Amino acid sequence: MSKQPARTPLPLALADCHTPLVAEPLSADQAERLAPSFKALGDPVRLRLLSLIASFEGGEACVCDLTDTFDVSAPTISHHLKVLREIGLVSSERRGTWVYYRAEQPALDLLSTVLSVPQQAGA
Amino acid sequence: MSKQPARTPLPLALADCHTPLVAEPLSADQAERLAPSFKALGDPVRLRLLSLIASFEGGEACVCDLTDTFDVSAPTISHHLKVLREIGLVSSERRGTWVYYRAEQPALDLLSTVLSVPQQAGA
DNA sequence: CGCCTATTTTGACGAGGATCGAACCAGTCT
DNA sequence: AGACTGGTTCGATCCTCGTCAAAATAGGCG
Structure with missing residues (x-):
């Protein structure tokens, strides 16, 4: 993904980004932090696991x-849970x-906000 | 991803799913339809492009x-735009x-809703 | 028509990811 | 301790994906 020099892992989705993606352009840094979370959601098994x-x-x-x-x-389940955990979408105990897993709702909510479309955001 | 028999592409994110993922479990089918959209958002370049x-x-x-x-x-830009277009997150003309690209806000909004966390959804 | 710019398609290559079986670690119970 | 169940890690395999250079397509213009 985007061969850039070699970036920090950034396990937490806590990008300094709480505004919708449609409102103003994401910086390269913000995108680099948010993308892994969406990638984690990009597998059907993980999506179902989380849900x-x-x-x-x-x-x-x-x-x-x-x-x-x-x-x-x-x-395989264990692997997917690990991916979700390392990105901060679930926690385990x-x-x-x-071993119990729990969804990290704040992380989900952040992602939801990023994708949200404010009123009259259209042309 | 999930080696299942061989599924239809399902280019449109218009899963019959308009309820938050945390509210009730996604079916295998719904997950199979939603995941590609999140996967499309899982690359920093595409995320920035969309934004x-x-x-x-x-x-x-x-x-x-x-x-x-x-x-x-x-x-590469063209490739990423194609991915976003084929999944229905942008359209082109x-x-x-x-060639002009435009964000498909309803698709974004659907994904936002799926990730949203309703009040008192907690334990 | 032939050239120039804008964009996409093609083909190739290297890195990453999903999956499994086997081996391994953690607790519990007898 | 030993055995059993729950869960994770390891190693290997196969397939997907991001990227680029080169070639192809699409319009506009002289």
């Missing part, structure tokens, strides 16, 4: 609750035998 | 207005010598 976790009762789900829903192997 | 186009005066921009802003070659 499933977020809409689970209590707002969190055990990995064992998630695995059976998908046609992919457990390592081990409680005894099980 | 630049959307926030241009008149809501549209000529390719020649875009090219100089980036460090990548013209074919040729007027004489130049």
